Amino acid sequence: MEFRVSAITASLTSLPFAQFRRSPTFYLWYDSFYAVLALVGSLILIQSGFHGLLPRFEPWMLALLPVAAYVMIMAHVFIHNASHGNFPKAINRVVGELCGVLVLTKFASWEIVHRRHHRYSDDPERDPHPAERGYWRFALNTLINVELQLRQEYYDNHGDSPETRRYERWRARLSFVSGACIVFFFFLLFGPGGFFLLYLPAFVGAALFVIHFNWAGHNAHRPDTEIAPADLDYGWYWLGNRIFFGIYYHGTHHRLAMLFNPMKGAKRLARRRAEQGESDEPADGEDEEAHATA
Numbered sequence: 001m002e003f004r005v006s007a008i009t010a011s012l013t014s015l016p017f018a019q020f021r022r023s024p025t026f027y028l029w030y031d032s033f034y035a036v037l038a039l040v041g042s043l044i045l046i047q048s049g050f051h052g053l054l055p056r057f058e059p060w061m062l063a064l065l066p067v068a069a070y071v072m073i074m075a076h077v078f079i080h081n082a083s084h085g086n087f088p089k090a091i092n093r094v095v096g097e098l099c100g101v102l103v104l105t106k107f108a109s110w111e112i113v114h115r116r117h118h119r120y121s122d123d124p125e126r127d128p129h130p131a132e133r134g135y136w137r138f139a140l141n142t143l144i145n146v147e148l149q150l151r152q153e154y155y156d157n158h159g160d161s162p163e164t165r166r167y168e169r170w171r172a173r174l175s176f177v178s179g180a181c182i183v184f185f186f187f188l189l190f191g192p193g194g195f196f197l198l199y200l201p202a203f204v205g206a207a208l209f210v211i212h213f214n215w216a217g218h219n220a221h222r223p224d225t226e227i228a229p230a231d232l233d234y235g236w237y238w239l240g241n242r243i244f245f246g247i248y249y250h251g252t253h254h255r256l257a258m259l260f261n262p263m264k265g266a267k268r269l270a271r272r273r274a275e276q277g278e279s280d281e282p283a284d285g286e287d288e289e290a291h292a293t294a
Contacts, residue, residue: 013089013090013092013093014093015083015085015092015093015096015111016030016093016096016107016108016111016112017108017111017112017115020108020112020153020154020157021157024158024164024167026108027108027171027174027175028171028174030106030108031106031171031174031175031177031178032174032178034101034106034178034181034182035174035177035178035181038178038181038182038184038185039181039185041185041189042181042184042185042188045185045188045189046188050188051191052187052188052189052190052191052192052193052194052195053189053190053191053194054190054191054193054194054197054198055191055192055193055194056191056192056193057192057193057196057197058193061193061194061197061198062197064198065197065198065201065202068198068199068201068202069201069202069205069206070243071202072102072103072202072203072205072206073205073206073209073210073244074244075099075102075103075206076099076103076206076209076210077244077245077247078095078096078099079095079096079099079100079103079105079107079110079111080110080114081245081260082095082096082099082107082111083096083107083110083111083114083115084257084258085258086258086259086260087260093107096110096111101182103203103206103207104179104182104183104203106175106178106179109150109175112150112153113128113146113149113150113153116128116149116153117129117214118254118257121218121229121254122218122227122228126149126152127149128142128145128146128149128150129141129142129145129146129211129214131214131215131218131219131220131227132220132227133220133223135211135212135215135220135221138211138215138220139208139211139215142211142214147172151168151172154167154168154171155168186199213240213247213248213250214250216232216237216248217229217230217232217247217248217250217251217253218230218250228251229250229251229253229254230250230251231248231249231250231251231252231266232248232249232250233248233249233263241263245260245261245263246261246262246263246264249262249263249265249266250262252265252266256268
């Protein structure tokens with residue numbers, strides 16, 4: 001009994017990537033769990049006669065759209081920090097999973113893809129979203145490439161063979177089905193008015209915002225500057241840093257990924273660089289892999 005409790009506790013406090021590496025079938029039970037959970041929740045709502053939190057379209061609901069967009073963006077900010085283990089260990093996985101459901105990616109995919117981004121930053125072959133000039137082209141390539149790189153991460157960890165390729169095809173289908181089940185649950189929960197007027201626009205807006213901070217955070221918006229992780233703290237970026245926990249201090253984040261708010265670590269990193277003779281390389285122990293929580 002004590003062993004089972006320890007195993008459950010370990011699962012709830014470890015990050016999905018650790019389980020993904022250990023188990024070739026991780027995604028089968030992970031996505032199946034979410035599909036069943038969403039379907040059970042949907043059945044409960046239907047059987048109870050619940051018509052949604054906001055069943056009808058009302059003009060006053062438009063006033064809630066900025067709030068919904070902020071909540072959705074903050075869900076991405078929190079899942080980003082959870083991916084690096086920046087919340088207390090007891091709640092880190094829970095925060096990541098809750099935010100992952102809200103943004104529909106689910107925590108495991110968000111974390112696995114983000115770790116790969118840190119490991120192969122701006123590598124055109126292995127980074128899930130290598131920065132390039134032109135925001136909309138970058139956005140389109142990100143949407144396509146993330147799934148491809150998630151698949152490649154599986155091959156890197158569990159081998160590339162006809163069997164693993166067949167498994168990945170089924171994994172992709174199951175992941176889509178579980179996502180559709182979650183969307184259906186949210187439709188029932190929020191109601192037609194809340195879903196189409198608040199949740200869906202906030203979801204799309206937040207996704208475009210996250211893609212933008214990955215794009216601008218690598219200086220891809222400045223044609224006269226080398227593409228690389230950078231700190232931006234002027235104009236709209238200044239405001240974004242103060243309401244989204246230093247999100248545009250992307251250069252510092254790549255150096256000090258264990259900081260919840262990288263804006264606070266920028267001065268510390270500047271002093272460290274000065275001590276190292278203006279080196280652009282991260283100090284020992286300050287890269288993302290060193291601070292990842294297993």
